[in-house]
């Protein structure tokens with residue numbers, strides 16, 4: 032039996048010594064009354080972009096789904112098992128979250144695999160198939176003239192946020208609430224190196240740094 036990772040044991044001890052005492056009552060309250068987060072975040076699996084860390088969120092504050100490249104599939108009520116759709120259904124219909132944030136990020140490995148057209152990593156080619164839903168049938172995603180590889184990758188990383196927001200609206204239970212004003216969809220993009228959060232301005236369709244807005 033392999034031993035449990037030492038770093039995790041040390042991390043848990045630190046949690047029980049420091050964070051748990053200050054948040055014990057919150058955990059008890061959440062256990063008794065259940066969770067009622069107002070925000071759902073759809074982010075990437077990448078270990079550098081934890082929504083709870085970026086938004087300094089405590090227990091019970093964020094309902095989080097993470098997957099490769101923060102993608103939301105289109106509404107597909109078929110016999111398949113759809114993890115993101117199940118979480119979305121629960122967040123909207125039961126928890127009645129007020130906001131859904133799609134959080135993209137810089138240096139996304141999933142996007143990189145997509146733009147590099149990386150060969151399948153296993154016979155299942157799970158990443159390839161997952162990333163393929165990012166493009167619509169017949170859509171071409173190519174590097175533009177005079178666009179560096181980095182610019183191209185950033186453009187596609189941001190396009191993944193746009194596509195996820197677009198796909199969210201294909202879910203009838205999301206669309207209805209958004210149109211009634213009971214649910215708000217947001218896009219954001221995290222610059223890993225600088226720790227800068229860019230928030231999508233829906234009107235201009237541009238990502239604006241929250242840091243610039245502070246100054």
Ligand SMILES: [Zn+2]
Pocket residue numbers: 075076077099100101136138139140141142
């Ligand atoms: Zn990523």
